[in-house]
Amino acid sequence: MTVVHVFEYAFMRNAFLAGTVVAIVAGVVGYFVVLRGLAFAGHALSHVGFAGATGAVVLHLPAVAGLLVFSCGGAAVMGAFGERVRGRDVAIGIVLAWSLGLGVLFLSLYTGYATEAYALLFGEILGISPVNMVVTVGAAVPALAAIAVLYRPLMFASVDEDAARARGVPVRAVGIAFMLVVAVAVATAAQVVGILLVFALLVAPAAVAERLTARPPLAIALSVLFALAFTWGGLLLAASFPYPVSFFITTLAFAAYLAVRVPRGLGRAETTNDVAFRGGGVPADPARLSW
Amino acid sequence: MVELEDAGVRYGARWIWRDASLRIEAGEFTVVLGPNGAGKSTLLKVVLGLHPLGEGRVELDGAAPRRGSPAIGFMPQVRSLDRELAIRGRDVVRFGIDGHRWGVSWRGTRERARTARVDAAIEAVNAGAYADRRIGSLSGGEAQRLYLAQALVGEPRLLVLDEPLVSLDPSARADVLALTARIARERGIAVVIVAHNVNGILPYADRVVYIARGRVAAGAPEEVITTEALSRIYGAPVEVVRDRLGQPFVIGPHAA
Numbered sequence: 001m002t003v004v005h006v007f008e009y010a011f012m013r014n015a016f017l018a019g020t021v022v023a024i025v026a027g028v029v030g031y032f033v034v035l036r037g038l039a040f041a042g043h044a045l046s047h048v049g050f051a052g053a054t055g056a057v058v059l060h061l062p063a064v065a066g067l068l069v070f071s072c073g074g075a076a077v078m079g080a081f082g083e084r085v086r087g088r089d090v091a092i093g094i095v096l097a098w099s100l101g102l103g104v105l106f107l108s109l110y111t112g113y114a115t116e117a118y119a120l121l122f123g124e125i126l127g128i129s130p131v132n133m134v135v136t137v138g139a140a141v142p143a144l145a146a147i148a149v150l151y152r153p154l155m156f157a158s159v160d161e162d163a164a165r166a167r168g169v170p171v172r173a174v175g176i177a178f179m180l181v182v183a184v185a186v187a188t189a190a191q192v193v194g195i196l197l198v199f200a201l202l203v204a205p206a207a208v209a210e211r212l213t214a215r216p217p218l219a220i221a222l223s224v225l226f227a228l229a230f231t232w233g234g235l236l237l238a239a240s241f242p243y244p245v246s247f248f249i250t251t252l253a254f255a256a257y258l259a260v261r262v263p264r265g266l267g268r269a270e271t272t273n274d275v276a277f278r279g280g281g282v283p284a285d286p287a288r289l290s291w
Numbered sequence: 292m293v294e295l296e297d298a299g300v301r302y303g304a305r306w307i308w309r310d311a312s313l314r315i316e317a318g319e320f321t322v323v324l325g326p327n328g329a330g331k332s333t334l335l336k337v338v339l340g341l342h343p344l345g346e347g348r349v350e351l352d353g354a355a356p357r358r359g360s361p362a363i364g365f366m367p368q369v370r371s372l373d374r375e376l377a378i379r380g381r382d383v384v385r386f387g388i389d390g391h392r393w394g395v396s397w398r399g400t401r402e403r404a405r406t407a408r409v410d411a412a413i414e415a416v417n418a419g420a421y422a423d424r425r426i427g428s429l430s431g432g433e434a435q436r437l438y439l440a441q442a443l444v445g446e447p448r449l450l451v452l453d454e455p456l457v458s459l460d461p462s463a464r465a466d467v468l469a470l471t472a473r474i475a476r477e478r479g480i481a482v483v484i485v486a487h488n489v490n491g492i493l494p495y496a497d498r499v500v501y502i503a504r505g506r507v508a509a510g511a512p513e514e515v516i517t518t519e520a521l522s523r524i525y526g527a528p529v530e531v532v533r534d535r536l537g538q539p540f541v542i543g544p545h546a547a
Contacts, residue, residue: 035376149393156390159378159426162367162453163441166339167391168359210377214425219377 006239015125015245018136019231022188023201025140027224028147029185030206031216032178036158039203040089041078041179044096046186046198048074051099053120053195054106063120064135067195068187074099075183079176123194123246126238136188143184146177154178155216192231193246200246201227204253211260226256292317292362292449292481293338298347300333306345307333311507313500315481317448320472320495322512323485325502326525331485332368334502335451338483339365351449359391364442364480366452369435372427380422380429380437384409387444412444413437415474432463439471443480450475452484456492468492489516489541516541 006012033042052070053063074095081088107117119127128136147154157164157171165171182202189201209222234249241248292315299309307330315321323331336342337349340356349356351363364387372378388405389396396402413422416436421429426437435455442450452471456464472495475482486492493499499515501508503524508515515521516539521529529543 031377035378037373148395151395152386152390152392155378155382156386159372159376159383160367160386160390160438160441163365163386163438164390166341166358166363166365166367166451167386169391210375214377214379214423216378216382 006236011126011128012235012239014128014133015235016232018128018133019125019192019235020228021137021140022192023205023227023231024224025143025185026189026198026201027205027209027227028144028220029181030202030204030227031209031220031223032147032154032158033182033202034206034210035155036178038179038182039199041092042182042186042202043199044092044099045071045074045078045179045183046190046195047096047099047103049183049187049190050120050195051102051106053190054103054110054117057116058106058109062129062131062135063116064132064187064191067120067190068135068139068184070099071183071187072180075179076176079179080172119194120190121194121196122244123190123192123197125192125235125245128191132191136191139184139188143181143188146181150174150177150181193249197246197250200230200250200253204257205230208253208256208260226253230256292352293483294348294350295337296348298337298349299345300330300337300342301345306505308502308505308507309346311347311509313498313507313509315449315483315498317481318475318479319497320475320482321484321498321500322492322496323483323500323502324487324489327487329502329504331502332453334500334507335365335453335483335485338449338451339363361445362447363449363451364445364447366438366442366450366455368454369431369438369458371458374425374427376425376427378426380418380424380426380434381409381413383426383437384412384422384440384444387412387441408444409440412440415443416440416470430463431459432466435459435463435467436470439467439474443474447480449481449483452482454485454487457487465491468495489539493539512539 033039049067049071052066054066056066057063110116153164153169153174156167157169157174161171185202186198189198193200205226206223208226209219212222213219230249230252233252234245237248238245294314295311298311300307323334325331333342337344338351338356340358340360351360385405388408396405413419416439418433418436418440421433422437426434429437450471455467455471459467468491471482471484474480484492493512493516496512499510499512501515501521501524504526506524508520508524516531518529518531521531521541521543525543527543529541532540532542534540
């Protein structure tokens with residue numbers, strides 16, 4: 001199939017439609033995931049979702065339903081822990097591993113083991129079912145609406161939680177609501193790239209955008225553009241070459257991150273003198289210590 | 292504008308401090324001192340309406356304090372942010388105007404007015420040179436000025452600062468302190484500032500509140516900052532000496 005003829009196929013049109021919706025959600029949500037330092041927590045949510053998805057398959061329910069329910073449940077628990085989720089990589093990692101273990105158990109109970117597992121873990125955007133399309137769009141719209149409503153208090157609480165609380169922002173409720181939005185973004189992104197690769201759509205576009213601008217609205221817009229570019233580019237490349245879509249999407253994400261990261265990273269090494277003022281900076285002159 | 296009478300606070304069954312009676316008048320500069328864990332931040336939480344009293348009475352402008360009062364500008368203890376986050380000092384200042392409101396703000400006349408207020412607040416703390424840089428990439432003193440601008444941009448009558456100096460190097464400490472005192476004096480804003488270190492801040496103080504060992508002592512600096520009073524509060528020998536300019540200097544386990 002050549003690029004020109006891509007849209008003559010219904011499954012390609014569906015893949016583009018679903019991929020577009022998912023990219024917009026992931027791009028917007030990703031900015032706040034990075035801002036709040038929740039990248040690993042978001043990644044773990046996808047694994048919790050995997051247990052739900054495989055459990056749903058065993059019960060002959062749509063996998064996406066189990067994915068959504070479990071990732072939202074995990075999000076509610078993480079949100080309830082609030083600020084304490086940040087930096088709890090060990091606890092999150094253990095829950096993540098156990099969730100994958102549960103998923104393996106559920107898959108062993110199901111006869112169609114291999115293909116279903118592969119689709120859940122690495123994505124099945126080219127074979128996305130009508131049910132998954134409806135669920136994806138149906139979950140994306142309220143998720144974006146929630147971000148629009150939460151926008152200012154969420155940003156305030158993400159950067160300056162104590163000041164936000166004093167100003168009357170219901171910090172805890174905002175945190176739980178946002179984690180639920182992350183769960184929806186994760187569950188929908190898993191439709192496109194699979195559970196193991198949600199990072200490519202949820203975190204990479206935002207991380208690339210953050211390198212290019214310091215203005216929040218522009219960073220969000222760029223994050224969406226990059227998510228769209230990775231998804232569309234991946235689909236078009238997969239239409240031309242006989243390799244998986246997820247490979248192309250993740251490779252584009254990685255390449256973009258390298259492109260914005262490496263040149264600046266090399267230049268930054270020379271300008272570290274302002275680091276001394278932050279955190280561990282100790283004045284060299286002992287007389288100043290007694291001030 | 293703030294009054295505590297026979298006030299006490301507790302977490303669960305444990306009393307943090309009791310029998311606190313103090314007044315903070317409009318335009319006054321009050322320094323809250325005491326060792327770690329004595330309940331200095333808790334006093335601020337009481338004034339901010341974030342922590343209820345276990346006993347006694349507290350009033351802010353004649354009414355019980357409530358969360359989110361526009362009369363107060365609050366600057367919490369600073370924490371360092373990732374230096375690459377896509378959020379500028381200017382955005383952080385802006386939170387002080389409408390960060391607590393739901394939804395997205397759209398461009399228009401009100402938006403321009405808000406931007407002008409943010410610009411004025413940044414100007415007031417002399418942070419124009421770096422307000423458009425990432426907040427996480429700024430030095431402690433630079434970031435602190437912008438957080439101060441955030442607290443000021445809502446035009447409060449009381450500025451509440453929780454350990455604003457603790458993470459700063461000495462010259463930045465002196466700068467931030469002098470700036471805060473000057474702006475407060477010019478605008479008639481009362482200041483309550485929690486400090487860990489006595490020395491250097493006393494010249495600005497109209498009133499000192501010392502919290503230690505479950506007790507709160509309040510008064511003019513010359514009443515509270517004495518060898519006898521401080522030794523009694525701490526239950527350990529503390530000495531107050533005067534330098535050539537007559538400024539008190541505290542020597543003892545809690546001066547550093």
